[in-house]
Amino acid sequence: MEIAADIAEEVGTEIMRLRTEGVDVAATKSSLTDVVTESDRLAENLIFERLRASRPNDAILGEEGTRYPGTTEITWVIDPIDGTVNYLYDLVAYCVSIAACVNDETAYSDGKRAVAAAVFNPKTNELFKASTGNGAFLNGDPLSVSKETVLAKALIGTGFGYTAERRLEQHRILGKVIARVRDIRRIGTAAYDLCLVASGRLDGYFEKGIKPWDWAAGALIATEAGALTLGQKEDDPAGEDFFIAGPPIIAHELQALLAQ
Ligand code: LIP
Numbered sequence: 001m002e003i004a005a006d007i008a009e010e011v012g013t014e015i016m017r018l019r020t021e022g023v024d025v026a027a028t029k030s031s032l033t034d035v036v037t038e039s040d041r042l043a044e045n046l047i048f049e050r051l052r053a054s055r056p057n058d059a060i061l062g063e064e065g066t067r068y069p070g071t072t073e074i075t076w077v078i079d080p081i082d083g084t085v086n087y088l089y090d091l092v093a094y095c096v097s098i099a100a101c102v103n104d105e106t107a108y109s110d111g112k113r114a115v116a117a118a119v120f121n122p123k124t125n126e127l128f129k130a131s132t133g134n135g136a137f138l139n140g141d142p143l144s145v146s147k148e149t150v151l152a153k154a155l156i157g158t159g160f161g162y163t164a165e166r167r168l169e170q171h172r173i174l175g176k177v178i179a180r181v182r183d184i185r186r187i188g189t190a191a192y193d194l195c196l197v198a199s200g201r202l203d204g205y206f207e208k209g210i211k212p213w214d215w216a217a218g219a220l221i222a223t224e225a226g227a228l229t230l231g232q233k234e235d236d237p238a239g240e241d242f243f244i245a246g247p248p249i250i251a252h253e254l255q256a257l258l259a260q
Contacts, residue, residue, distance in 0.1 A: 001131040004098040004118035004217070007050045012096040012122035014046065015039045015081060023088055034162035035084060040064050043080035047098065051076050058100070063213040075101050075112060079213035082119075083189030095121045097191040099216035108219065109231070109239020110212040117217035119191045128195040128221050136198050136224035143225040145246065146200040151253040154203035154246075156181045157193040161209040170208060173258065177206075180257055190243070194218025197245050198225035204246030204254050215243055230255045 018039045025035045044064040051060055052068075059070030062078045076098065081087050083094035099114035107113035118129040128143070130136035136143040148154050156177065160170045178184055185202065187193055190210045196202040198221045219229055219238070228251040232242035244254050 001100075001116040001118065001129050001134075003051070003054045004100060004116055005120075005127060005129045007047055007054075008096040008098050008118040008120035009127060010050070011043050011046050011080065012120040015043050015087070015094075015096070016122040018042070019087065019090060023090075025088065029162075031162040031164075033085070035088060036064060037081070037084065037088060039087065040081045040084060043096065044078065047078050047080055047096070051078075055100075061213070063211065073102050074115075075103075077101050077112065077114070077213050077216040079191060079217075082191040082214060083187075086188045091188065092123050093121060093187050093189050093192050094123065095119050095189055095191045095195075097213065097217040099220060101216055107237065108212070108215065108229070109237050109241060112212065112216065114216050114220035117220040119195050119217050119221060121192055121195075126195070128198065128218075130198075130221040130224040132220070132224070134224070136221045138195070138199055143198045143221070144200060145197060145222070145226040146203040146250070148203040148247065149249040151181055151250060151257070154181050154250050154253075155183055155185060156254070157185045157187060157196060157202045157205040159186060159188065159190055159193065159207045159210070166209055173208065176260065177254075177257060190214040191218040194222045194227075194245055197227050198222040200225075202246075204244070204250040206242070206244045206254055206258060208242050209240060210243055211240060215239075219245065227251070232258055234259075
C-alpha cells in the first residue's frame, strides 16, 4: 500500500506540473473522444519504472498498453490518469490509480482482486489508500461509506463510455434511474467516484463499461470503507458489464432498479 501511495503521489504531482505546460492529444483509442495524452504515456512509464525498482518480480498491467509478466502472485493494475478528458480540459478531478492485485475468480469480472491500493487526485491533494482488512483512509483519516438507506435520497455517481452506441444505451438506463434518486453526478473518473463512495460523499455509483484499471484500486478503497460491489444481476460479479458500489442497502436497491 505504501509503495502504491508513494508512486501515486509522485506521478500525480508530475502530471499536474506537466498540465501547467500545456497538454495535447497524442492519440485516440475507441473513438474520436477516447483520447490519450503524452502525459498518460509518460505517467504509465514512470509508474512502470518505479514498480520495477520496488517489486521487480511482479506483473504489471496498464491502461496505456503495459503488459509485463511476473513470477509472483501480484499483478499491479494501473491507470496512469483516470479522468483523461478532465485532465485535457484541466477540470478538478483526475487521478493516478495503482492497485496490487491477486487472482480471485470470485471477486470481479477480470478474475482479480486488489489487496493494496492507492488513488491520488493531485488537483485536490487527496490521497486515498487501503489494504485488505485494514480499512480505507483519505490523507491518513479513516473512511466509511454513507449511512443513507433510502434510494430516493441517494446522490448517485455514474459515467458514460466513449462510443455513441454505448452512450445511447447509457442514456436509456440513466432515464430510468434519475427519477428514482436524489440526483446524479457525472464526475468523469471511476476511480475517484469509488473513493467518494468510500468517503460517504456519494451514496452510490454505477457504470457500464469501465475497465479493470478504472475499478481495481477504487473498489478496494470502497469495500474497505464498508461498500458492497455488485454486478447487474444477483450472481454477477461487478466488472466491465456492470459495476455497482455503495453501502449494502443502496447497492442492492440500485441493482434491483438496474435489473429492471
Ligand atoms: C474514464 C472512467 C470514467 C468513464 C470515462 C472514462 P479514463 O476513464 O474512469 O468512469 O465514465 O468515460 O472511461 O478513460 O479517463 O481513464
